[in-house]
Amino acid sequence: MNILNAQFPSSNRLVDDYVNQRMGMQTFFPYTPYDQASYQARLSYLQRRPLPHREQLAEGLLAYNQAIGNHPDALARIHSLRQENAVVVIAGQQAGVLTGPLYTIHKAIHLIQAAKQLEEEHGVPVVPVFWIAGEDHDWEEINHLFLPAGEGLKKCRLDLAKTGKTSASMMPLDLDACRAFLASFFDGMTETEHTAALRRLAEETAAAADNVADWFARIMVSLFGKHGLVFVESSLPFVRELERPVFEQIIQQNEELGSLLLRADEQIKQNGYEPQLAIEENQAHFFLYEEGQRLLLERKQDRFMTKDGRYRYSREQLLTMLETDPARFSANVVTRPLMQEHLFPTLAFIGGPGEVAYWAYFAEVFSHFGYQLPIVLPRMSITLVEGAITRYLQQLDLPATQVLHGFAGWKEAWLKQIKTDSQAEHLLARFAQTKQELLHQYQPLVQDVIAFDQGLAELAEKNTVRLLEQVDFLQQKIEQSLRNRHEVTLTRMQRVEQALLPEGRWQERVYSYFVFANKYGPELIDQLVAAPFSPGPAHHIVSL
Structure with a gap:
């Protein structure tokens, strides 16, 4: 497996400036992602910060990971989280069908490699945690995959009877629909010695799963559990119970939260960058479940309501609901990072270019709620180059780097x-x-x-x-x-x-891991996990 490093893939100037550590980035990010001193400083901060729910967190993670069939090595990593000096590196992603695009796989690989490296360098337990964004309700974004077909792409779509804004963690699987989807997907690829095993994995995990998010989790466990990757799903009851104090702060200090985000948005513009999030004054920045629908709330003076005005709540009503039924509350893109910071002793958060960009809004928000922004580490990006494609590149006298850039x-x-x-x-x-x-x-x-x-x-x-x-x-x-x-x-x-x-x-934004596993076998994951990727800001071109 040959690895060539290329330019980091970002068309976002803010992200480019952060990755290359140009002047002014500490306005938005207190730590630098490739500086050992930043990791030591963050570890010192975490050792000073109490985590009273550490045992409850470990118990909840253990129960969930056992339920989805995670590997004993991953369960052992959860036990290590009970140690007072244990920290995590964490990343998250939506529950795409058959793991979604390749970048989901790349995040998991980066988590495993970063945890191992940081544990060796700093002598403390570092647990890799993958946060499954199971509450996402954008079904059209996660319900399909692409296959190469002729000179174009074939779209394979999982058709489930979704109504409204139902979260992935609440969408039951229709096994007949899953079989039809899998038939379309696997029949669209050339059958190899690996096809039957991969199809069996997909079918068996679907049969064992309760919902879309659960199916995703079970496949990911089968791929990464033996490498010690721990999973958490955002809608789990123990997660919501632990998040209750943060939701209480968000409800009580909603105006302050909105003001801080508007100020961050203005600061980003003043520094010459395009806005990275659509921030509006009346956003409440959390969802509430009503009749199984995940509805975004807005704030109008001292009241909260859904966009269509159908549901209205006073601040006191929301606080009462939070006390009696915290599972009805759900964070949005702004408040989810706060939940993550509250739940976990986070050494570093690994995010894609889009995530890195919107985390530039959060430094003052974290500070206001009593936290500190963790190290934000741009995720690893990879392009897989098959042998035939390598030969074509040589015959064309065309470097792979030029295909990606120019x-x-x-x-x-x-x-x-x-x-x-x-x-x-x-x-x-x-x-x-x-x-x-x-x-x-x-x-x-x-x-x-x-x-x-x-x-x-x-x-x-x-x-x-x-x-x-x-x-x-x-x-x-x-x-x-x-x-x-x-x-x-x-x-x-x-x-x-x-x-x-x-x-x-x-490539990593279009094709699924299963396209390549069908040709190179399930051990491809193990080879990539063991590959000597450089830790710096580079795109890795891997010749298979």
Whole structure:
């Protein structure tokens, strides 16, 4: 497995400035992600900060991870979290079908590698925790996968009877719908020695799962449990019980929360960056479940209501509900980080470019609620390059890095070149010239033959035509060779683009892990977990 490092994939200037630690970033992030001193300072802070619910947290994690069938090595990591000096590195993701796009897998790999490295460097237990965002209700975002098909993509969609804003953790699985989805997905790939086992894994985990989030968790456990990865799901009763004090603060100090976010938004703009979140003054920044629907609340003066105004609550009503039924409350993109910081002794949070960008809003929010922003570590990004694609790149004399950064320009220049192929133009021009010269030299001979014997006139004319046809035949062969040469190159280009930059998007945002596991087997995960990825801000191009 060969690894080449390329430019970190971000089109966001704020993220680029943070990754490259340009001046002014400490305004938004108190720590730097690749500085050992930051990790030591954060550890010192965590040792001073009490975590009274540590035992309750470990018990809840243990019960959940046992329920989803996690590996004994992961359960052992949970037990290590009981130690007073134990910390976590944490990342989260929505519960996409069959684990969703590859970047979900990359987050898990990064968690495992970062925990191991930090534990060795600092001599304290570091537990990798994957937060499943099971309360997400954007079904259209997580219900499908893509397969390469011809020159494009095939979309495989899981069709479940979803109504309204039902969370993934509340959506029961229809096994018939799952079988239809899996048939469409696996039938869309070439069958290999690994296909049957992968399909069996998908079917068995679906049969054992209670809902969409549970299915995701069981597949992830089968892939990463033996590497010690611990899972938590956002809607678990013990999680909501532990989050109760933070929700109480959010309800009571909702105006202050809104003001801090508006101030952060203004500060981001003043520093020359585009807004990273859509912040509005009346946002309450949490959801409430009503009749199984996860509804976002807004604040109007001293009251809270849903956007359509159907449900209205006083502050006192919400606090009473929180006391009697905390499971009805759910955090949003702004308040989920607060919950995470309250629940876990977080050494570092690993996030994708979008997550890093919106965490720039939270430093003062954390401080106001009595916390400190953890180290925000940009997640590992990977492009997997199969052997055939490596050969095509070599034949095209095209570096993989150029495909990821600047392929459109390279392709445009190549297409322009074949339109003005000087060698081909010169050769084809010579055929036209040669035919003229042949006629010029041969025609006098034909006239002499006809003068000698009038009966040979028709034969002489046919002979002239045949002579020119032979030249035309060779010209056609050259033209066909030229077309074939470009068709082969075009085919190679199309396959490279489809593999590494499908429809102009990075591979890790389109394809599923199962596409590659079908070719390289389930041990591909183990190879990637063990791969020597550099810890710095780079995109890793992995030749399989």
